[in-house]
Amino acid sequence: MAVRPEVIAALESQFAGIAPSEFRGQTRVTVPAAQLLDVLTTLKQTHDFDLLVDVTCVDYLNYRDATNRFGVAYLLANTTTAERLTIRVMLDEPNPAVSSVVSLWEGANWLEREVWDMFGIHFEGHPDLRRILLPDEFTAHPLRKDYPLQGRGERHNFPVLTRGEG
């Protein structure tokens, strides 16, 4: 369900620099990275967006008309009114970083770890920012578009067991 216009209007009056837009009935708001935690705190506490559905990321490398490298997306939901809202933060290299939202939603812990694992986005203030899917010794962030599909030899880098060593 689309977000009520008064919620967007209240956000726009409170925060300068945010850019709301709408696409096929779905509302998304692009927020500067410095304001992210404040915007999400307001949305949760004032406008009752109590559910963080997902935190994910898009790599816009070589994407047409793209001006920023990464877009981190926060999918919010209001479980009372069934409104859904997408918050986006555009980040750039080097050192793409944004503040963690674990203080607002505990469930963001593993979601942010996955984004760190796959895209290398650094979440400042995260209590435990480790890899969650790939092994700890992995060095790259494989969902970045400049990472080759077949990897850099990680899948071949193992000892070979023969019959004699069994």
Next chain:
Amino acid sequence: MAIEELPENVVVSKLDELASWCRKNSLWPMPFATACCGIELMATGASRHDLARFGAEVFRFSPRQCDLMIVAGRVVMKMLPVLQRIWQQMHEPKWCISMGACASTGGVFDTYSVVQGIDRFIPVDMYIPGCPPRPEQLIQGIIDLQDKIQLEGTVGGREFDLRARQQRKRSLVELPIVKTSGLILPR
């Protein structure tokens, strides 16, 4: 002293063949099932296809009790050290079946995380094609492995000695040509 006559209930055989006959009819599979091939593996062990007909129905999840590892499904680079450790924990003599396209070659998953065939890192005795193979194919693979154990198996496991396997068969070694006078043998 020569034996004049054998009683009817005595069979003369080689100890190697007797041991191989025992081993091949009592395979204990270790189901390393990581993907959809594992579902076919379960169907093979269940009543409809009934792997017990071939003496291999006792699936054990402890590698210490198994002698046949069936790798069913894709193996990712995070799982490969686990696979190797389980293989090392199994007792000799042991065999390995690579079930399905993914375990054998990586299948359609030509990506950074999927190992492109487990035979790069552990020894494999039998490959079963299919995506996933039907239970009949797995049963055929187990029958073929039984034949292989019967034909090659030895009590001491000499068939697993890689250097001995790479030596040429005695029938393929060139025998020295004895020259006889007046006769020129073609090379």
